Amino acid sequence: MIRSFRLRIALLSAALAGSAIAGFSLIAWRLIYAAEVNRLDAKLENLVRRSARPRPPNAWPQFADSLPRELETNSETAIALLVVDENNQILYQSNSLDLQPFLPAPPAFLPRRSFDRAALPEGYRAALPEGYRPPPDLNPQITTIATSSGSWRVSATRFPQTRVAIAVSLSVIDQDMAAIRNIFLIAIPGTLLLVVVGAWIVSGSALRPIRRLTTEIQQVTAIGLDQQVSIESTDIEFVELIQVFNQMLKRLERSFKQASRFSGDAAHELKTPLAILQGELEQALQQAEPGSALQQNLSNLLDEVRRLSGIVRKLLLLSLADAGQMNLYKVEIDLSGMLAVTIEDIELIAPDLRVETDIAAGLKVWGDRDLIAQILQNLIVNAVKYNLPNGWIKLQAERQSETVKMTIANASAEVLAIDRARIFDRFYRGDPARTRKVEGVGLGLSLAREIARAHQGNLTLDDTSAGETAFTLTLPIAHNIAQNKDF
Numbered sequence: 001m002i003r004s005f006r007l008r009i010a011l012l013s014a015a016l017a018g019s020a021i022a023g024f025s026l027i028a029w030r031l032i033y034a035a036e037v038n039r040l041d042a043k044l045e046n047l048v049r050r051s052a053r054p055r056p057p058n059a060w061p062q063f064a065d066s067l068p069r070e071l072e073t074n075s076e077t078a079i080a081l082l083v084v085d086e087n088n089q090i091l092y093q094s095n096s097l098d099l100q101p102f103l104p105a106p107p108a109f110l111p112r113r114s115f116d117r118a119a120l121p122e123g124y125r126a127a128l129p130e131g132y133r134p135p136p137d138l139n140p141q142i143t144t145i146a147t148s149s150g151s152w153r154v155s156a157t158r159f160p161q162t163r164v165a166i167a168v169s170l171s172v173i174d175q176d177m178a179a180i181r182n183i184f185l186i187a188i189p190g191t192l193l194l195v196v197v198g199a200w201i202v203s204g205s206a207l208r209p210i211r212r213l214t215t216e217i218q219q220v221t222a223i224g225l226d227q228q229v230s231i232e233s234t235d236i237e238f239v240e241l242i243q244v245f246n247q248m249l250k251r252l253e254r255s256f257k258q259a260s261r262f263s264g265d266a267a268h269e270l271k272t273p274l275a276i277l278q279g280e281l282e283q284a285l286q287q288a289e290p291g292s293a294l295q296q297n298l299s300n301l302l303d304e305v306r307r308l309s310g311i312v313r314k315l316l317l318l319s320l321a322d323a324g325q326m327n328l329y330k331v332e333i334d335l336s337g338m339l340a341v342t343i344e345d346i347e348l349i350a351p352d353l354r355v356e357t358d359i360a361a362g363l364k365v366w367g368d369r370d371l372i373a374q375i376l377q378n379l380i381v382n383a384v385k386y387n388l389p390n391g392w393i394k395l396q397a398e399r400q401s402e403t404v405k406m407t408i409a410n411a412s413a414e415v416l417a418i419d420r421a422r423i424f425d426r427f428y429r430g431d432p433a434r435t436r437k438v439e440g441v442g443l444g445l446s447l448a449r450e451i452a453r454a455h456q457g458n459l460t461l462d463d464t465s466a467g468e469t470a471f472t473l474t475l476p477i478a479h480n481i482a483q484n485k486d487f
Contacts, residue, residue, distance in 0.1 A: 005201045013199035021191060025184050032180060036173045037153070041142050043071050044155035044166055048140045050165045060092035071168060078149070078169040086161055097147065099165040104141060104158040143163070168255050186350070209235050217245065274312060278305045299347035314443045326454045328368040334480050335363040335372075335404060339397055342376050346393060350384045354392040363397055363404050364478040365454045372475075375451050375459070379471055383410035386469065394470075404477055407462070409470035423461055424449050445471075 002008050047070055051063065064081045071079065080095030084103060119468070140157040149169075156165035228246045229240050280300040288295040339359050346355055359416050383393050391411030398405055415423070422428045426446045449459040457475040464470045 005102070006200065006207060009203040009206075010196050014196045014245050017195040018044045018150060018188075021188050025188065025398065026053060029177070029184075030182070033173065033177060036176060040071070040153055040168060040173065041155070044142060044168065047071070047138045047166055048155050048157050048164055051162075051166075057091055061094075064092065067166065071172075073168070073172045077172045078152075078154070080165075080167040082165040082167075084163045091162065095167070097149075097152065097167055099154060099156070099167055102141075102143065102145065102154050103119055103163045103165050104156060106345065122194040165260045209238055213238060213242065213266075244309050247336040274309045278302065278309065281305060326371075326450070328371065328454060330366050330368060333365050333367055333369055333372055335365050335397065335406070335472050335475075336361055338373065338376065339363075339395065341407070342380055343395065345385065346380060350387070350393075352390055353384065354390075356392065357395075358396040358398075360398045363399060365404055365455075366478045367473045367475065368451075371451045372455070374446040375473060378410050378448040379473070382444060382471075383408055386410065386412045388467075399477065402477055403474045406475075407470055409462075409464065409468055410471075411467060412469040414466050415469055420461060424459075448473075 002135065028198065048068065060081070060083055064079075067079045067081065068075060068077065073078075073079070078095065078097075079097060080093075080097040082093050082099040082103070083091040084100070085091055095331060098198065140155045142153065142155045145152050145154055145167075151170040152167045153170055154167040156163070213229070219227070229242045229244050230283045234442070281298055285295060285298045285302060288298055338361055339357075343355060343357060346353065393411075394407075394409045396407045396409075424446050426443055445459070452459040452473060452475065455475055457473065459471060459473050462470040462472055
């Protein structure tokens with residue numbers, strides 16, 4: 001099925017126009033053919049009637065020579081003339097075509113027509129002799145015959161002394177119809193092409209409001225859900241669609257704000273009790289007997305509380321990012337130095353992994369040091385957690401035009417297509433078989449991307465070969481941000 005609405009309109013228009021033109025051409029062909037035949041019949045009838053004038057036998061060849069001119073045919077068109085007297089003797093025959101079977105019966109054997117003598121005016125009745133009857137009807141008979149040499153149109157009639165038949169080859173009409181057919185064969189495809197082009201242009205003009213509406217909707221979603229699509233200059237056919245879309249935006253905005261407010265409020269409210277609980281556990285841990293079961297239990301609880309505090313902190317940052325209220329304390333950051341420290345951390349937490357680096361010197365960005373460190377930490381933690389035994393990590397950073405590009409790749413199992421599409425979704429952990437033994441709640445990558453975007457950068461998952469996973473972080477360079485910094 002053709003998925004282009006504009007192309008379907010153009011093709012449908014061409015199909016409808018083609019059907020209409022084909023039907024019109026067929027009807028026009030038949031009408032033109034009938035008109036040509038009627039015109040030829042009128043000429044034949046006129047010639048047959050003119051042949052009724054008495055002629056000496058040697059005058060018929062001259063009459064036969066005048067037939068092409070009278071019939072308006074060329075010299076190549078075959079014409080046959082047959083003249084027979086009352087004794088059925090052939091007076092003249094100009095073609096080998098046998099026309100005798102089409103001659104009317106001799107006039108001597110035809111009954112005269114009867115009429116009502118009393119119905120005539122008195123003067124006419126007196127002028128007519130007694131016993132007068134009109135001669136037989138001498139209207140020419142016209143028919144079409146098919147022979148081995150082709151089709152012929154034959155006109156024949158009878159006179160008191162002769163019977164005459166004139167036949168014309170229908171090739172004269174076939175030639176005219178062939179010329180008309182050639183015109184149709186050229187005109188119809190050209191017309192269809194014009195229809196397709198016209199339909200394509202018209203459909204494009206009709207779809208222009210849709211494209212304009214799409215552009216406005218894209219701007220609305222890019223600016224925020226609180227924006228509305230204007231209906232002042234919109235065609236009336238699309239007003240209802242825009243109103244429905246604006247209502248949907250209002251519902252989405254309300255739901256989004258409620259969800260964002262809930263996560264932000266919940267994370268904010270949990271910070272204090274978690275901080276108190278963490279302090280109490282640390283104090284109780286110090287008072288517990290070293291090596292006792294109580295100390296081990298308290299240590300496990302403290303780890304979980306710290307983990308929960310990290311989740312709450314990430315949720316709070318995400319809610320601020322959703323609301324566009326993530327506060328950034330921007331300073332100039334030596335990204336090259338920060339990455340060098342990160343490499344040392346990798347060697348400490350995963351000494352079995354092979355680390356390869358290619359980091360340009362002097363890479364500086366303008367941003368929040370703690371949040372940039374949060375991005376690097378999330379990427380490094382993922383590269384270590386999802387690595388293969390005795391695997392590797394590759395870290396590359398360089399400047400490209402007005403941005404700093406950093407790529408971190410690691411050996412890993414294959415990432416499925418469905419996981420690649422949702423890898424930045426919140427709380428999404430991917431294939432259970434791949435993540436069953438890996439800790440986490442699925443917020444790290446989502447938070448890292450939001451922080452990168454808040455710094456006017458981005459975080460993306462690269463297309464890599466099997467057995468490898470790579471993320472690319474882009475951040476504007478320091479002087480570019482410094483010119484437009486916001487604290």
